[in-house]
Amino acid sequence: MYNAQLTHGYILTPAAQFCKGRSNFRPRRRTNKPPHWWRSSVPSWAPRAPCIDVAPHRDAHFLFFPCTLYSRRTDVLMMTPWFAPIVWNGTYNIDILNAQFHQRGVRIGLAMFAIKKYVVFLHTFIETAEKFFMVGYNVNYYVLTDRVEEVRQYNFTLGQGRHLTVLKAPTYKRWQDICFRRMEIIRNYTRELFTNEVDYLAVADIDMKFSDDVGVESLSDLFGTIHPGYYAAQRQHFTYERRPASKAYIPKDEGDFYYAAGYFGGTTEEIFKLTNYCHTGIMADREKNIEAVWHEESHLNRYFLYHKPTKLLSPEYLWDNRMGERGFLKRRRFVAVPKNHNEIRN
Numbered sequence: 001m002y003n004a005q006l007t008h009g010y011i012l013t014p015a016a017q018f019c020k021g022r023s024n025f026r027p028r029r030r031t032n033k034p035p036h037w038w039r040s041s042v043p044s045w046a047p048r049a050p051c052i053d054v055a056p057h058r059d060a061h062f063l064f065f066p067c068t069l070y071s072r073r074t075d076v077l078m079m080t081p082w083f084a085p086i087v088w089n090g091t092y093n094i095d096i097l098n099a100q101f102h103q104r105g106v107r108i109g110l111a112m113f114a115i116k117k118y119v120v121f122l123h124t125f126i127e128t129a130e131k132f133f134m135v136g137y138n139v140n141y142y143v144l145t146d147r148v149e150e151v152r153q154y155n156f157t158l159g160q161g162r163h164l165t166v167l168k169a170p171t172y173k174r175w176q177d178i179c180f181r182r183m184e185i186i187r188n189y190t191r192e193l194f195t196n197e198v199d200y201l202a203v204a205d206i207d208m209k210f211s212d213d214v215g216v217e218s219l220s221d222l223f224g225t226i227h228p229g230y231y232a233a234q235r236q237h238f239t240y241e242r243r244p245a246s247k248a249y250i251p252k253d254e255g256d257f258y259y260a261a262g263y264f265g266g267t268t269e270e271i272f273k274l275t276n277y278c279h280t281g282i283m284a285d286r287e288k289n290i291e292a293v294w295h296e297e298s299h300l301n302r303y304f305l306y307h308k309p310t311k312l313l314s315p316e317y318l319w320d321n322r323m324g325e326r327g328f329l330k331r332r333r334f335v336a337v338p339k340n341h342n343e344i345r346n
């Protein structure tokens with residue numbers, strides 16, 4: 001065992017030794033009683049991490065070194081069955097990740113659509129992104145809009161290394177088509193532009209605001225976000241497209257998670273593959289006069305089923321305050337701005 005110290009019935013790990021004498025980090029005595037944070041739904045006979053627990057302020061333990069017999073979060077799933085991490089607050093060390101990503105000098109793109117009346121969301125989106133999105137990195141915002149001249153007049157104060165590009169996007173009569181066509185438009189701009197300018201691209205709904213950090217912990221080759229309405233739902237209740245004739249079809253006995261189309265991303269290479277797949281499926285459906293139940297989100301879910309994301313973002317990264325308070329939700333990083341659907345879409 002490592003250099004642990006035995007004092008008065010306490011076994012102090014190096015992290016606990018660090019905490020000693022620091023008033024807000026108190027080591028806890030080893031006891032058979034489950035700790036207060038132990039979920040009552042876990043039976044008493046369930047195997048428990050034998051690692052010496054360190055402090056009520058459990059972050060102290062992890063900040064200095066990881067322990068192989070200790071899980072950071074016991075209230076949420078931290079890893080998919082294909083070994084992709086699920087990002088929750090408290091499961092990562094941002095200093096380590098920042099050191100890695102700064103060393104690589106990554107460039108990050110954030111694309112969002114502001115078609116027709118949705119331009120009203122742009123200010124809040126960019127202002128809050130400046131506070132919370134990839135602070136300290138080179139960031140390119142790509143605003144895809146049918147109102148190029150109008151949006152170019154807007155004034156945004158951007159931090160160092162951050163740029164905003166306004167790009168022309170076609171508009172469609174029906175809001176459903178605007179949603180569907182996002183895949184085609186992202187695919188085309190990825191090929192023509194994004195690939196040359198950024199390493200990672202995130203695609204976001206614009207009727208949203210950032211209210212806590214979204215940093216490099218969220219980046220990976222291909223990442224998707226667990227939909228805030230379905231994190232606890234069983235597979236048969238996921239609102240996948242269930243008609244076999246559709247290219248978005250997912251059989252009843254398949255599917256891992258229900259992903260939201262409001263935030264996803266990856267390397268530009270992966271985003272090209274994803275958007276190309278979805279757009280091709282959408283066009284094939286159109287030939288047959290089929291419209292997937294949740295539009296491009298249905299096609300995205302199909303893609304993620306057969307091309308598994310390398311990282312999943314918890315609903316911290318896409319929340320809706322109408323869902324209320326949830327004990328497991330320690331941070332609300334990116335939240336929906338309430339809107340009147342009829343008003344804004346017509």
Ligand SMILES: CC(=O)N[C@H]1[C@@H](OP(=O)(O)OP(=O)(O)OC[C@H]2O[C@@H](n3ccc(=O)[nH]c3=O)[C@H](O)[C@@H]2O)O[C@H](CO)[C@H](O)[C@@H]1O
Nearest residue numbers: 113114115116118175178179205206207260261262295297
């Ligand atoms: C959080 C989340 O998972 N949202 C999904 C859900 O959202 P929502 O009901 O939130 O869809 P939405 O109205 O936000 O539309 C999606 C996005 O398309 C853009 N837009 C839409 C209409 C328009 O007239 N102008 C315009 O610019 C805008 O960027 C908007 O954020 O269902 C949609 C399809 O039904 C999409 O799959 C959204 O990604």
Ligand SMILES: [Mn+2]
Nearest residue numbers: 205206207262
């Ligand atoms: Mn939305």
